[in-house]
Amino acid sequence: MSPHRPFQRYRFSVLAALVILVSQMACLKTAIGGSKLDDGVVISERVDMFNSTALVNSKVGQLEKGDDVAIYHQAEVNGLEWLKVQRLKDAKVGWVEARHVVSRKLLDACRALDEQSAHIQPQIGGRLKRETRLRAQPSRDSDVITILKGGTEFDILKRQRVERRTAGTDESESPNTNTDEPDVKYDTWYLARFPEGSIYRIGWLYGGSVEIVEPPAIAGIIGSGRRMVGAIPFGTTLDKSGMALKNYFILDKQIFSRDPTIDFDRIYVVRIDQKSGNYTAAYYELSVRGVYPVTYQNDSDTVATFKVPLLDKSGNLSQVEYTAGLVNNVWTVTKGKLPSPTETPRRGRR
Structure with a gap:
């Protein structure tokens, strides 16, 4: 027996394993439907995963708040934004509504803003009048951290009046018509802090969507x-x-x-x-x-x-x-x- 044969067998086994791994990755990529677009974090308590975005689909799993996911595809169907994601802890793949997932990069930016604003104390409570985008900066063209439902409550930390450089992105950011804001070239934004336990703790909200909540007493x-x-x-x-x-x-x-x-x-x-x-x-x-x-x-x-x-x-x-x-x-x-x-x-x- 050649003294090199055991090494050759080991080399061939490693090569075979690599071939299998590459093949599995290719199959996984094909199953997911493309290259990874982004990393994300689930921000809702429980989120159902589906096998497709069709009206008739099947539930294939469930995500929980805080789960890390890889985002592979996004689509808009019947007015809803969808993401195809893979849960990292078990490689489960499925479609979820985009409102349940926030980009890891944006979440990191949100946490950095929270650290920068830790010294700011609440001034009064606030509540959303309608569904509104939570943004990383007080600007219409700033990145959207997540979309919040009407009725969401929070603490108001400060107000900022910002020159409007782009048109409104939706009805919730239509020009401000408050009587104390006669110059419609400027918008009011509020820095909001959310309760303990929220994945996102802070962000900017368009002032026209915010209702001041007076203490009941x-x-x-x-x-x-x-x-x-x-x-x-x-x-x-x-x-x-x-x-x-x-x-x-x-x-x-x-x-x-x-x-x-x-x-x-x-x-x-x-x-x-x-x-x-x-x-x-x-x-x-x-x-x-x-x-x-x-x-x-x-x-x-x-x-x-x-x-x-x-x-x-x-x-x-x-x-x-x-x-x-x-x-x-x-x-x-x-x-x-x-x-x-x-x-x-x-x-x-x-």
């Missing part, structure tokens, strides 16, 4: 002609029945304001009156020129502080501190001295 308290844009709870006060209720640091704006560059023009702080059990004014300041976001520390039972970005007549920005504290068991608000402007950004169009 103070809904309608600011009266007609104004719109609440910020409501930060702090401290507690016992009402006449002994129930502990939150006080609120409210930001609002005239509906017919002619200053679209600001987010609010009034600071209104309300507290619970122990005798009546109703909210009464603790502080009131009109004709401010304020912008998001307000930072605050309100985890104490006796004191809360709020740093509010205010613009002067020249457009210079200063952080003004307001302190709410218990004085003789009554919440009282004081305003700190106006500091020298720390920057002169000349905000212009916002």
Whole structure:
């Protein structure tokens, strides 16, 4: 027997294995229907996989939230976007609706944005009026992270007014016609944060699709002609029945304001009156020129502080501190001295 024969047999076995592997990969590629387009992550709790996009099809499996998939094909059928995917953990292949999957690259960008915005605290709650695209940047032509259903709720972190460079991509991004946004060449966008457990935690939403959600306890308290844009709870006060209720640091704006560059023009702080059990004014300041976001520390039972970005007549920005504290068991608000402007950004169009 030749001393080289065992090595030759080993070499031939390796070559055979490689041939089989290549053949299997070719078969898999043929079965999937093309080369991989992208990597994705499932964002819905459970997603059915089908053997085709036809009206009559068969369920071939189910994906779960957080599953990693490879995307091999995309198609639009009867107005619905579909993706042909392969689940990485078991190589299962099937068609799913595209709204259940987000691109891995976009998800990474979303997580990076979340890290950059971790210091921004919620200003007020929001809710979608209709189905809306969640975008990676405040722009009509920015990448779409996912499509959210109407009624989806979130925290609003800040507002940004951006020049419109492209036409609307759908009805949910039609030109803004709010009375405080007369210049239709600019759009309002909100940076939104979603609850813990969401695969995507943050993103930008077109302002025309966003409804501000006032806290139920103070809904309608600011009266007609104004719109609440910020409501930060702090401290507690016992009402006449002994129930502990939150006080609120409210930001609002005239509906017919002619200053679209600001987010609010009034600071209104309300507290619970122990005798009546109703909210009464603790502080009131009109004709401010304020912008998001307000930072605050309100985890104490006796004191809360709020740093509010205010613009002067020249457009210079200063952080003004307001302190709410218990004085003789009554919440009282004081305003700190106006500091020298720390920057002169000349905000212009916002």
